[in-house]
Amino acid sequence: MANWRQQLILRFQERDSNEVQKYKDIILQNNRLMDNVAQLKADKLRISVENEQLRSAVANNTGPAGNLAFLTLEKKLLSQQEELTELHKRKGENSQRIVDLNIRIEELNAQMNDKDRQLAQEKRSNASFRAEIKMYVSSMDELKRLNTTLKDEHTALQLAFSSLEEKLRSVQEENYNLLERLKDYKSRDADKLNEENESFLRKRSDKVRRELEDAVRETSRNSSSPISSEAIDCTNGIDISGIDCDLHIPPMSMNPTNMYAKFEAHEGEVSAVRWCPTEKIIATGGADRKLKLWDVRKRSPEQLAVLTGCSQGINSIDFDSTGTYVIGTSNDKGVRVWTVADHRLRHTLTGHIEKVMAAKYLHEPYKIISGSHDRTLKVWDVRSSACIETKFVGSSCFDLVTTDSIGASIISAHFDKKIRFWDIRMEKPINDLLLPNKITSLDLSKDCNFLLCSVRDDTIKLLDLRMNNILRTFSHENFKLSCDSARVGFNFDATRIASGSADGSIYIWNTLNGRHEELLKGHSPGTSYSFLHSSAVNAVSWSPTQSSLASVGKGRRCIVWTAEL
Structure with missing residues (x-):
């Protein structure tokens, strides 16, 4: 009951404010003017009555006194008329003011x-905004609930991932121990084989010596021309009458002279190639921003996967020691890690400000080190995908290697012609070595005793890391490196090295004697080699277990070479 009365009072007050208060001054002024008009009309009537009375009095009273009274009345009449004129003038002005005020x-x-219409429009907008706010509030509540659910799922997945990672770590440690045991067994087998070979050589040498001595004695009996005992002096063999009795053990590795397979790997230039350490799988990367895995067990390689994620061309590729992960570096300033089994992108490491030229595992599978054109080396924690250390080098890095899976030592190659040796626990390099020109790539032998360096003066240096000096220099009159990121490599037993050339050929040298042994020729119109590389070869990679070689270049082609027919 009180509500509608209060609403009526409020509406009356609102009507008074809208219809009365705005015109209150005008109404008061108008009432004042009406009062003045009524007063003037009454004065006019009174003056008219007095005038008539004076006229009748003048008509009745003639003479000087009457004239005097008439003049007095006439003056008074004139003054009243002037006053009346003034009042009419003021009335006109007030009327004009009333018109102006209206x-x-x-x-x-x-x-x-207009304000009322705007107010109504703003009220409608306000109502719509309130409805939108309610909708957004409800959506936000829903998103919060969804976020909570996702966080719970992420926590569960993180726990599962930690458990799987722990299992993987134990499996990798077991695998590492097995590899060490396998290396030990192979070393023992090699020592045993060397002992057997030496025993065989001694027995064979003694046998040949006895046979020759018997032959000499028989000859001396039949003829009187004895053979000088100096002719029978050979420690590793016997050379008599042009007979070469040196005994050589066939080398375990051979030169890959036959083309095993060729295929179009990418849509443009191919800049990187790498063999998987455990399977017959080759990884290639090119300017088309893709990293591809190929099964080369058959002469017609099968494409296993196309690993994407890079926004620019790929510069280098590397596997971990178990072949579980593959790393790719790119011109888009990033390092990416994929799993080989399910071909999924696991980690994207960003932080460099220039293109990344190389990346290696520093402590499998937890840490990665990368080298970039921004003159830094960065150590990454793979578990958190974060940079945990930055080493400022002072020169662009073209390539790097780590001495083992634990990553105690790092070797990096740079634009300023220096090879830098790092201890991971120290901020500055523990040593460096100056070469004649900038270094394009590095490769380390399996025993970590020898380092291979390709130098931009078209030579390849072999370093003995135990003595920290240059052991041999490999070159050829027609050999020229194709680019600043050309990659060279050791074969599986470090007895041979291979490198691609700018003319599309591949050169192979023997590390034991420094000789150039093989030339896998490139494109030559009109010859049988026209199906090989038709442009510069950018990178080569040896198989980790046999005498097979993969090569890629500025063309789209990848070729696999083998020593088998």
């Missing part, structure tokens, strides 16, 4: 109507 009132009414 016009102003109409203008204010129009403005008020």
Whole structure:
């Protein structure tokens, strides 16, 4: 009951404020003017009555006194007329003011109507905004609930991942121990084989010596021309009458002279190639921003996967020691890690400000080190995908290697012609070596005793890391490196090295004697080699277990070479 009365009072007050208060001054002024008009009309009537009385008095009273009274009345009449004129003038002015005020009132009414329309529109907008706010609040609540659910799922997945990672770590440690045991067994087998070979050589040498001595004695009996005992002096063999009795054990590795397979690997230039350490799988990367895995067990290689994620061309590829992960570096300043089994992108490491030229595992599978054109080396924690250390080098890095899976030592090659040796626990390099020109790539022998360096002066240096000096320099009159990132490599027993050349050929040298042994020729129109590389070879990679070689270049082609027919 009180509500509708209060609403009526409020509406009356609102009507008074809209219809009365705005015109209150005008109404008061108008009432004042009406009062003045009524007063003037009464004065006019009174003066008219007095005038008539004076006229009748003048008509009745003639003479000097009457004239005097008439003049007095006439003056009074004139003054009253002037006053009346003034009042009419003021009335006209007040009327004009009333007209002006009415016009102003109409203008204010129009403005008020516009304001009312705007107010109504703003009220409608406000109502729609309130509805949107309610909708957004409900959506936010829903997203919060969804976020909570996802966090719970992420926590569960993280726990599962930690458990699987722990299992993987134990399996990798077991695998590492097995590899060490396998290396030990192979070393024992090699020592045993060397002992058997030496025993065989001694027995064979003694046998040949006895046979020759018997032959000499028989000859001396039949003829009187004895053979000098100096002719029978050979420690590793016997050379008599042009007979070469040196005994050589066939080398375990041979030169890959036959083309095993060729295929179009990418849509443009191919800049990187790497063999998987455990399977017959080759990884290639090119300017088409893709990293591809190929099964080369058959002469027609099968594409296993296309690993994507890079936004620019790939510069280098590397596997971990178990072949579980593959790393790719790119011109888009990033390092990416994929799993070989399910071909999924696991980690994207970003932080360099220039293109990344190389990356290796530093402590499998937890840490990775990368080298970039931004003159830094960065150590990454793979578990958190974060950079945990930055080493400022002072020169662009072209390539790097780590001495083992634990990553105690790092070797990096740079634009300023220096090879830098790092201890991971120290900020600055523990040593460096100056070469004649900038270094394009590095490769380390399996025993970590020898380092291979390709230098931009078209030579390849073999370093003995135990003595920290240059052991041999490999070159050829027609050999020229194709680019600043050309990759060279050791074969599986470090007895041979291979490198691609700018003319599309591949050169192979023997590390034991420094000789150039093989030339796998490139494109030559009109010859049988026209199916090989038709442009510069950028990178080569040896098989980790046999005498097979993969090569890629500025063309789209990848070729696999083998020593088998």
